[in-house]
Amino acid sequence: MGARIGAQHARDQAKKAIREADAAECLLWSEQMEGFGGPAQPSPTIAQCLNGGYGWLEVMCHRCETRVSLPLDAIRRPRDTPIWKLEAALKCRSCAKPRYAPPVHLIRLTTEREIAPYPWVHPDEER
Numbered sequence: 001m002g003a004r005i006g007a008q009h010a011r012d013q014a015k016k017a018i019r020e021a022d023a024a025e026c027l028l029w030s031e032q033m034e035g036f037g038g039p040a041q042p043s044p045t046i047a048q049c050l051n052g053g054y055g056w057l058e059v060m061c062h063r064c065e066t067r068v069s070l071p072l073d074a075i076r077r078p079r080d081t082p083i084w085k086l087e088a089a090l091k092c093r094s095c096a097k098p099r100y101a102p103p104v105h106l107i108r109l110t111t112e113r114e115i116a117p118y119p120w121v122h123p124d125e126e127r
Helices: 001-037 046-052
Strands: 056-061 067-071 103-111
Touching: 001 046, 046 103, 067 103
Parallel strands: none
Antiparallel strands: 056 067, 056 103
């Protein structure tokens, strides 16, 4: 009985240590990308970001410079995909042409959405 309790405690401590390590790796990558513009490789995986509490990826369009926060749990890729591999698949919707959509640049990982999905206007204000 005592060994089972000790094993459970050790398992809980290991999960907590992994979560803290994932969060530290996400923070390091975010500071490198935001502060220095890279390098994007190596980057944490989608699963590491979600486990560390970083559920949002902030990107910016190269052409129109629109910044958007994307939820990582909604991205349809395997969870072991590194974040840097998403850059080639993400395209800007706001300035896309029928045959070409400009690529986006990865900015950073965040714990919560920091960019509103659209500009908010009060109903009493003129548009």
